[in-house]
Amino acid sequence: MKRRLNTDKKDFAFTLVELLVVIAIIAILAALLLAAISQVKVRAQRIQCVGNLHQIGVGLQNFLENNRGYPVTYAGTNDEYPSLDRSWIAQLERNGLGIARPETNYYQIGVWLCPLARWTIHEDELAFYAYNAQGILIPVNFSITNVLGLQGHFNPSSKTLSPIAESEVIVPSDMMAIGDSFDGYIDLLRVHVNDLSNRNTLTRHQGKANVAFCDGHVESPTLRFLFEDTSDAALSRWNRDHLPHREKLSP
Numbered sequence: 001m002k003r004r005l006n007t008d009k010k011d012f013a014f015t016l017v018e019l020l021v022v023i024a025i026i027a028i029l030a031a032l033l034l035a036a037i038s039q040v041k042v043r044a045q046r047i048q049c050v051g052n053l054h055q056i057g058v059g060l061q062n063f064l065e066n067n068r069g070y071p072v073t074y075a076g077t078n079d080e081y082p083s084l085d086r087s088w089i090a091q092l093e094r095n096g097l098g099i100a101r102p103e104t105n106y107y108q109i110g111v112w113l114c115p116l117a118r119w120t121i122h123e124d125e126l127a128f129y130a131y132n133a134q135g136i137l138i139p140v141n142f143s144i145t146n147v148l149g150l151q152g153h154f155n156p157s158s159k160t161l162s163p164i165a166e167s168e169v170i171v172p173s174d175m176m177a178i179g180d181s182f183d184g185y186i187d188l189l190r191v192h193v194n195d196l197s198n199r200n201t202l203t204r205h206q207g208k209a210n211v212a213f214c215d216g217h218v219e220s221p222t223l224r225f226l227f228e229d230t231s232d233a234a235l236s237r238w239n240r241d242h243l244p245h246r247e248k249l250s251p
Contacts, residue, residue, distance in 0.1 A: 045115040049180070049210050050218050052111040056129065056178055057216035059096030066095060069163030070177075070214075072152030073133045073187070076160040087186055088131045088150075114180060116204050126184030132176045133187045136238040136245045148239040148248075150177060150214075170242040172214035179211035179226075180204065190238060193223050213237075 063071060071088040089112065093102050097111070106112065107127055114128040135148025144154045150169075152161030169175050179188050182196045182204070193202070208220045225234055235244035 046205055046210075049114045049116060049205070050220070052114065053129070053178065053210050053212040053218045054216075055097070055111045056092065057212035057218060059092045059098075060177060060212070060214070061096075061216045062098070063092055063096035064166050067163065069165050070150045070152075070169075071096075071131075072161035072163055073131065074161065076158075088133075089127065089129075089186060114204075114210075117180070118204070127181050127186045129178055130181035130186055130188035131178055132238065134189065135240065136190060136235055136248055148241065148245060150240065164240060169214050169240045173217065174237050174242065175214045175240060176211045176237050177214045180209045182209075190227055193227050 060070075071091040073088055075086040075091060077086075089107050090102075093099050093106055093112075099106070103109065112128055117128050131151075132149045133147065133151035137147060137149075144151075145156075150164050152163055154161055176188070181188070202223065205220065207224075208222050209226050210218060210220050211226070212218050229235075230244075230246065230249065232244045235246060235249075236242050239245055
């Protein structure tokens with residue numbers, strides 16, 4: 001005689017302990033999934049930032065091709081740029097990227113926007129990328145007449161800047177031109193990393209910075225190497241003569 005299956009509902013019920021175990025497992029799997037998704041998103045944003053600088057580097061090469069010199073920090077009032085927008089960003093946007101009529105807030109969108117930048121100050125009018133205008137000089141030693149970067153040659157009589165000629169950059173493949181701005185300003189300054197600790201500097205690109213060089217290629221050096229290393233290799237890439245100029249550092 002065949003035995004009947006026992007279909008009593010209580011044989012299929014979960015105990016409270018079993019339900020708690022299942023819920024805990026689901027929670028762990030969800031947390032792992034969210035962490036993985038977050039890491040993928042950050043990686044994609046980091047790649048986007050590198051891509052931005054690559055495109056800006058291409059724009060810089062176009063600018064050099066057309067002008068045989070680098071953008072000055074600010075163009076003169078007699079130049080073709082609007083009176084309120086004469087920065088190196090405006091020069092590259094128009095004469096490097098070929099956009100004759102930029103949008104009003106173009107410097108905060110598209111290739112000019114780093115999706116990972118976070119600041120504790122209001123972000124209106126802030127730049128996401130900065131120009132190696134001064135070279136190795138840090139702010140306390142700054143003089144507009146002795147800069148080693150790409151700012152331009154200062155004319156005391158006219159109070160204007162003339163471009164750094166393409167030939168004045170001795171090793172374009174080892175001189176930084178444009179990199180992440182960590183304070184919202186348009187100049188890339190060699191400062192101490194700890195001075196930027198009130199922003200997401202240390203975590204923005206996992207302790208690194210994205211930088212486009214004068215020949216257009218992009219690298220991601222560590223922040224310590226970029227800002228605080230005093231070796232010849234670290235210092236010379238700030239200067240157009242490709243010399244470390246260690247004597248210009250603060251005591």
